Amino acid sequence: MRPQGKPSFVGRPGAQSSGETAARPSLPTQFVNFSFFKVDPAWRRLSEEEQEQGKQEFAAVVKEYQGRPGMFVLSYSLVGIRADAEFMLWRIANEIEVFQEMTTQLMKTGLGKYLTITYSYLSITKRSIYVDKMDPEHQNPRTHIIPGRSKYLFIYPFIKTRDWYQLSFPARQGMMDEHIQVGSKYPSVKLNTTYSFGIDDQEFVVAFETDEAKDFLNLVQELRETEASRYTLRDVPMFTCVSYSDIMDALNTL
Numbered sequence: 001m002r003p004q005g006k007p008s009f010v011g012r013p014g015a016q017s018s019g020e021t022a023a024r025p026s027l028p029t030q031f032v033n034f035s036f037f038k039v040d041p042a043w044r045r046l047s048e049e050e051q052e053q054g055k056q057e058f059a060a061v062v063k064e065y066q067g068r069p070g071m072f073v074l075s076y077s078l079v080g081i082r083a084d085a086e087f088m089l090w091r092i093a094n095e096i097e098v099f100q101e102m103t104t105q106l107m108k109t110g111l112g113k114y115l116t117i118t119y120s121y122l123s124i125t126k127r128s129i130y131v132d133k134m135d136p137e138h139q140n141p142r143t144h145i146i147p148g149r150s151k152y153l154f155i156y157p158f159i160k161t162r163d164w165y166q167l168s169f170p171a172r173q174g175m176m177d178e179h180i181q182v183g184s185k186y187p188s189v190k191l192n193t194t195y196s197f198g199i200d201d202q203e204f205v206v207a208f209e210t211d212e213a214k215d216f217l218n219l220v221q222e223l224r225e226t227e228a229s230r231y232t233l234r235d236v237p238m239f240t241c242v243s244y245s246d247i248m249d250a251l252n253t254l
Contacts, residue, residue, distance in 0.1 A: 030124065030144060031095065031099070031123075032091070032122070032124065033093075033099045034088060034120070035089045042114060054112075054113075058111040061105045061109060065102050068098075074089070075247040075249075075250040081240050090147060119237070121200060122196060124195050124199065133177060148190060150209035152212075152213055153239075153241040154208040154210075154239065156238040157201070157205055158232070159204075159232075161231045167231075182223055185222075186219045189212075189216055191208055192209070193205075194206075213240070
């Protein structure tokens with residue numbers, strides 16, 4: 001839990017603090033994956049018994065990996081929200097190979113045989129170089145994600161322009177200060193920033209957790225007016241995901 005009065009949102013990519021206040025034990029690197037699935041329409045023409053068996057097989061694999069130490073698997077539905085994805089698994093593990101192993105098993109299930117992975121983003125937790133002057137102690141938890149249980153999750157890949165990286169560090173820090181100040185006005189929004197430099201097409205993946213969709217909308221609209229926004233090259237596609245604590249509940253929306 002964050003101390004009362006501390007904002008949950010800490011800005012867009014790179015807004016976490018890099019200040020050290022005391023020696024802390026190092027945490028293992030976390031690999032993060034967001035996999036979006038779409039079901040073949042042919043699956044819906046199967047009998048209810050075949051559909052149920054396929055979902056149960058798929059859910060059993062998910063629950064097996066949820067029980068592994070150090071691994072998180074959270075399920076979300078996008079049915080009725082996007083046309084190109086119907087559910088999503090947010091996975092966090094200490095090794096990339098776990099995602100490959102798990103996906104192989106998922107796609108062999110009765111449901112998996114009818115699934116297409118329409119998007120898949122890979123990233124790593126990492127300490128930011130920017131200092132959050134409003135909350136200099138918040139950085140360490142951001143290097144080790146513990147997903148919350150908010151109702152909504154908003155995800156998008158993020159790339160900055162090359163011009164951003166040619167600016168001096170003080171200039172970038174000044175723009176991030178503005179960015180963080182705007183974000184502090186929306187304490188209901190929790191940001192998880194992870195890094196993809198060299199391991200995927202994007203530079204960052206940002207995932208915002210909140211129970212109030214309108215707060216996230218207002219936050220993003222206000223962030224468009226900040227100076228740092230001029231250096232955004234790409235921040236689409238954007239995904240609105242509805243959380244389901246049990247994978248079967250998410251699959252039942254199909």
